[in-house]
Amino acid sequence: MESNLNLLALLNLFLPLVSFAILIFFGKKIGESAHWVALTLIGITLVIAMFFFSTVFSPHEGPILQSSIQWFTTGSFTLYLGFLINNVAAIMLLVVALISFLVHLYSVEYMKGDPRYSRYFAYLGIFTFSMNGIVLADSLVMMYVFWELVGLSSYLLIGFWFEKDSAANACKKAFLTNRVGDIGMFIGMMILFFTVGTFQLDGLADGVKDGAFSGNMQLLTIAGILVFMGAVGKSAQFPLHIWLPDAMEGPTPVSALIHAATMVAAGVYMVVRIFPILTPGALEFIAVVGAITALMAAIIAITQNDIKRVLAYSTVSQLGYMIMALGVGAYQAGFFHLTTHAMFKACLFLCSGSVIHAMHHALHELHDHDTDPQDMRFMGGLKSKMPITYWSMLIATLAIAGVPFFSGFLSKDAILAGTLSYYHSHHGWTIFLPLAGFGAAAITAFYMFRLIFMTFYGKPYEQKIHAHIHESPVKMTFPLILLSVFSLALIFTLPNTVNPVDSHGWFTHAVPMVQNNAGLDMHAVEEGIHHAHYTAMTLSLIVAGLGIFVSVLFYLLQKIDASKISSFMNKFKFYDISFNKFYIDEIYNFLLYKPFLGLSWIASKLDWDLYDQKFIDGWGWITLKLSDKSGDADYNWLDQKIVDGFGNLTNYFGKNLKLSQNGVVQNYLLGGMLGVVLLIIIFQQF
Amino acid sequence: MESSILTFLIFLPVAGAALMLPFSKLYGKENTHYFKWIALITTGIQFALALILYRKFDPALSVTESPFTVQIDWIKHFNIQYFLGVDGLSMPMVLLTALLSFICILASWKIEKQALGYFSLFLLLDAGMMGVFLALDFFLFYVFWEVMLLPMYFLIGIWGGPQRMYAAIKFFLYTLFGSVFMLLAMLALYYYSDPHTFNLITLIQTASSIDASIWGFSVKYLIWIGLFIGFAIKVPIFPFHTWLPLAHVEAPTAISVILAGVLLKMGTYGLLRISYPLLPGEVVNFSYILAVLGVINIIWGAVNAIAQIDMKKMVAYSSVSHMGYVLLGMAAAISESSAGAQAGMNGAVMQMFNHGTITAMLFLLVGMVYDRAHHRWIIFPRDYEKPELAGQPGFGGIGAQVPIYTGFVALAFFAGLGLPALSGFISEAMCFIGGFSAFRTLTIIGTLGILLNAIYFLRAYQRIFLGPLNETYKDLTDINKIELATIVPLAIITLVLGVYPAPLLNMIAPAMDGIIQIVQSAL
């Protein structure tokens, strides 16, 4: 049984990679039928994921599958690769496989005719592979490996239309921003490894429980925050959220898959996985980050006109919710929201894709290349033209706005209850958390309905365009319908309850409360959430209703002129701040990126023009000068005077002694005789 | 057979170079394909021998037990021996040298200018490199070290770019400067050890008992400094690094590959082979500085690479950065945690090998685009010779034009920035993990390199391959068969070692254990 499960997990992991490999190497030959390869393999993956999901319901102790093999070892430093499938992972696997499959299906139509059609499916394959890797990983190292691979596939997919400068910039920005977070994660991993001695998730949890950090919980807090940095990058939390809106430069199905449902959820999933070792201090930090993100992104989303950007900021905001939920200890709620959000946000993105697709084709037929097909101001009145898209999108919008009977209500409600309970137990400044939660909920309801009304209601912007709009084909609408169905509350509560406001369905059974080994009393948290439940529900209903009501006033009935309000708000620069995303990009650009590039330019000048050319070559110069001098001394003095002096002396004597060699034999004889005389004198032989 | 294989590895290229002479006499110097084929076959056989060696190599055996070891008296009077041996430290380097030499001959296939000289010098260089990695006698080591210098000087100086003479002289002087210190250290080791010997295995025992001082400095300390300067220049360790960008930029493609792929490794190899086992006490005292220099290398190299607008210069600075990882990993040998020490040391040697393959790919790829476009500016400099191009992007959007080439560049760039599943990641991560166990703060600063490396690689990738196609290059041709043959083996190695590094690690680990033990015993 174990080995069969192992094999299945392996298949689940590697089938998408096989799809990638086939399409990358034989993509040219396969061409237009690339999607068949991808669909088949992802389909099998989906079936396997469903199988794992089904095991969630069979009663079991501990994880469904836990196995690992040694990756490599140097003796005492050993890394393992392995699977750890528990209920959370099994659910996540299904979410990934399902949305991936639907996006594949959707893309068949959406990407038709693209010159790099097969490449697109290959990239989807490697993304699914990497994402599955994160889900299955049983150690932080393996998670980090796939974490980065997800970053790569995201890079490739955002930059899929790399001929556009904006896409090329966006993919780089996404990768680099993610890397910032990854550095933190890497350092956190190292701290954990050298304190506990392992990278394994269960090993870390056990180690913390056994007191590896006892007496040094501060370090564990820091480690937790550092590892969370990875999630900040990947899940687009403040202050690293800037990449996600730009990532909308990728094809819309990709946005649905990666930048709404799965990859950005990986950060949340990672926090879920390491939840047992997060200290209350780290969780507090996490909650604050999540709250700031949720509120700020929601405020930005109000003023955006690009349909995908609105959705992107709404994604950031919702991710903030999830992170905040985990931070306040509402572990279940956070993961629940991840799941529900994956469904309705994927649906929203695919719907927007359907709209954009229709707009694009309409504009194309009109040979209009100046109008932005993504700008909501050019839409309007599409309800009649695109009924399926409209209804799907409406359902998903209701879900995200937190309206009862829809899934978002259940999960968001639980999160808000968590924040309230957190305030109840901590008091003081923590009131910010529920305030941010409810505020963001109201704003979310407002801007989501703004989106619906601007797109589908009212008068068309231009009749000409409107006339050319058609409903998308079935390959695109089928995923929409399916995902909108999955946005219904009943899907998550059946068969335990049919009460639309009671979230205690199969999901809460499947994802029981975990123990926090780092000092958070989960029972107390659960208790608190339970108590705050009804207050939160009531409040959330009120704020959601308020948001929808204002939106109706503004955009459907147009009782209030939005532009007046915005210009009024702009007296305090509120509108500009929101529209320009709090100027965070500009601030980064101005305070970090530009100065850094300048710094690197200065560094290169220092290194080359100053250090090398002046200092190092200066030595050369000094040496040359010295050698000039010494050469001078050497030649003019040593060589010319002393060495040549000897030569000259010899020459002089030679010239003069030459005269003795005059060929006159008698002179030689005379010399010989004198020599004899000399010798005799010397030796005194007499 | 077994004991002569090392000798063959070294002297086969010399024989190949000698064989070229009769051919040049018989067929004339113009028939360059004879020389090319001789060089190719020679390096091919050498590579095959290296593979055979790898097959038979048993990492568990120490050098003294290994059947490959050759130990013959050379200059008996001074106790100098012809002493060759192979262990887990040198084995990856031998494989790397043989592989890169073979590939570089292929990459030099277009060389027509004085081909006889080029290929024979190249083979001599090959022999020198092989000798450095196999020699276990310090004197022999030094001889090979210097043997390799001269062909390099000519290869840069004759076949290089516009500033080739300047670059060649700079390279030569820098390296010679280091060699002098190394020579002094070598002689000091010889005279202060008892009995006088150059034998590196014997010196492990005797060198540590040196107990003398000159001018108030301990001799061991001075020897360490001398060796360190000699090796640091080769690595190159900041602040001795500035020969590298220039030499890499000016050298022909294949020589850049050898420079970055093999020559840089000699510095760290020398440290691990000589400084570490012989002077463990000094290693302990010095490791903090080593780690600091490693981190400086990582950051400084990367920061400089970001500002570069010449592709080759960027890759050259990336080498500076990547060699920093090696230093950081090596410094971890003193770590109290045995896992940390092992991770660091093994990571360092792996990084040496991996950087050799990755940077070779990078230089080969830059060379390919240079062959086609005749420039390699990411952005034309402001004082470019054609004023209408100054400040303009050099390429742009050629990703769609040359997809296969782009794919390989992406692979190489991502390997360079340490993407998991490519070999660079594992070794870099291990260096960091090792470094972290010994020097926390430093390593945390060093991890910035993860980001900085990504910045320049991705910026360059975007500027060259992404965005709208630059119309100048709409006829750019994709990679050809010979180029494919040079790049594919490296790409495969990068991928395989990224996924399954165990074969490399198993080879290295026992040797590193020995070095760690020596160093730890001096703690």
Next chain:
Amino acid sequence: MGENIFLMIAGLVIASAFWVVFSPNLIHSAVSLLFTLFGTAGLYVFLYADFIAATQVVIYVGGILVLIIFGVMLTNRIDTPSIAAGSANQFIGGIGAFAIFVMQIGVIFNTPWQIGNNQSRETTVDTIGKLLLNEYLLPFEIVSILLLAALMGAALLSRRN
């Protein structure tokens, strides 16, 4: 009586030798050499060397001196008024020669010569003849061959072209 004759002969020898060396005329030198050689032969007689004295007269005076005079004649034009025999290096040469002479004198008078019995005045010819044909046979033959070779060589050298 004998003493006086000896002194006379010795004076003759030395005086004529001086003239050989210092005479500006080559012919005078040659003639003067004749007297020196004769005188020497006389000295031999005083030394009881009758055979050597005879040989001296026959070979030197009769052979060598004639040869020298032939040489003088052959190498100087007859019409020159005096056959000049110039000198050079007289000063240094004189000092050198004188120095050598002084040294010789020094050696002669400072050496305790071993003086043996005076030999009887009997003829030396038979003894010399026996010596030549017994003990000195080989040198004798070699010298004769040398002489032959020298003569042949001289003839060859002085042949016209």
Next chain:
Amino acid sequence: MDSLNSYLVIAAVLFALGIYGVITRKNAVAILMGIELILNSANINFIAFNRFGGMETLDGHVFSIFVIVLAAAEAAVALAIVINLFKNIGSVNVDDADLLKG
């Protein structure tokens, strides 16, 4: 006066004069005459030593015979050379025969 030393002194005089002649004379034939003087001085010594040295035999005489023979040979060859020299350079002045001049 009939003593060894008187003969030796005569021989020494002859020798010194011979040397002087050989060194100072320009004419090759005159040099030859100097040589004859030297040889004669040597002969005188031979005979004198044989006479006063207490010799039983007459080896000194034999030696002087050999010297005389050599002198004859020498004179013959030397004169042949002198004649040749005269034929070649038109002079017997040894200063003119300076082909060895450096």
